[in-house]
Amino acid sequence: MDGSLAGEALPAHGKSRTVDPMGAEHELADALLAAAREAGIDASEVTGLRQLSGGASKEMWAFDLVTAGGTTIPLVLRRQPAGRRFSSQGLPSVAAEAALVRLAEGVGVPVPSVAFELAPGSAAGDGYAMARITGETVGGRVLKLPELEQARAGMARHCGEILARIHGAGGYEPLGLRQIGAHEELAALEERHRLTGHDRPVFEFALRWLKGRLPVERARVLLHGDFRNGNLMVGPEGIRAVLDWELAHVGPPAYDLAWLCVTSWRFQRPDLPVGGFGTREDLIAGYEAAGGAPVDRAELHAWEVFQTMNWGVMCAGVAEAFLEGSRSIEAGVIARRASETEFDLMRLLAPDHEAWNVR
Structure with a gap:
């Protein structure tokens, strides 16, 4: 090309x-x-x-x-x-x-x-x-194709480096991006949960946990907003392009880092928390080496809880729309994943979960 x-x-x-x-x-x-x-x-x-x-x-x-x-x-x-x-x-x-x-x-x-x-x-x-x-964007294929084996080996660190560059960017003010901080994010998450109309005790417990532990942000930066396995174009040499910028906004840096670690984006590789291809330590090392602010492990863990519930509430919203008549195979598949996120949240909130010690 x-x-x-x-x-x-x-x-x-x-x-x-x-x-x-x-x-x-x-x-x-x-x-x-x-x-x-x-x-x-x-x-x-x-x-x-x-x-x-x-x-x-x-x-x-x-x-x-x-x-x-x-x-x-x-x-x-x-x-x-x-x-x-x-x-x-x-x-x-x-x-x-x-x-x-x-x-x-x-x-x-x-x-x-x-x-x-x-x-x-x-x-x-x-x-x-x-x-x-040309390249691969389907998350499961990124993790399985033999020709991408070498790319996968360095992707977690490369993701950290890319996120550091995004978060360090200036000059975005004229674009009119939405700005939202930690407490506003949590309030919006709770409101969206209530609007689904479903009683989910695990979500209720996660909300209470987050209200006591989601840190007040130290800074707000430019965020991609949907940085994950599935929005990366990958070739044998590594990441060729970061795609789908329509959810970009301004907020706490850990928002992006944690979204990449949500279990659903690991595509049946739960042992590798960063996109199913790497460890948190590699992600953080790449982020900090490229100029990103030091990552507080407890803060990252809190945002992982937030982002896991965030995805769960999205799925629950699709479920509600499905029940109201907005039917499609894709919607049905996404709707059932709300229950998967409840299991993911219970694991994340367990005192001995790996995220507390970072992998």
Whole structure:
């Protein structure tokens, strides 16, 4: 691929559907060509436009941009179609996400470089194009593929290094990111739990435990918001790109570190707490060596409890929606995981749990 554009995820095994070049797709191709030219790219044609599977909240389209000189640049468009209500817990727009990706790249985070953006008010919607990378993003496959064995060996430390760069980044203030501290996070978590309408004694116990132990944050930093196995593009040499920045916000650093350690993101490798591929000690060592603030082990453990319940409440919310008629196989699978998180919480809250001593 063109090394000047470090692109968005396109797993080698990913599915796509080729679309009819007429109608809305033709309009989208024209908008992409116009946006590329406006960005200073000497583009002559958009070919191979096809919508990718996945992208629950935003559409993803793969295409090739052909320059006047005959060079083909493989790209991916991430967009919110015109007329569709924007939905995000972190960023105010897809355009803001593009700016954030550029900011992250500027501090050394491996990300999909932004090639160009759709103009404000474009009939194609709100979006940006990135070069296309191949690699693996499915968490379970990252942990099993033999060709990724060497990558897995260093990934926990590399994740720490990447998170240190993200947390040390400045200049994000104009993006209008949501800011939320530890106590506000806990209050919001409890409110979401109550709204599910389910009585879960383990969740109640975890809430009481957190109210006495979740530390007041020492600092607020730029957070990725969803940094985990499954949002990392991995190749044989290691992490190629950090994906899915739409939940980015400003808050305590341990929020990101703990989310990476949630049991559900270990994909049946509970013995390796960091994403199923490494230890907490390696994660912390990489984080601190790359300039991250010293990690308090008790604070990290408290945030692991928080994030485990956070995921559990998300699953319970999906369960409630499922019972109300929002039915899909994916929703059914996610809904049942609320009970799994109760088991994970009981393990985390046991006095002899490994997290107390860090592994």
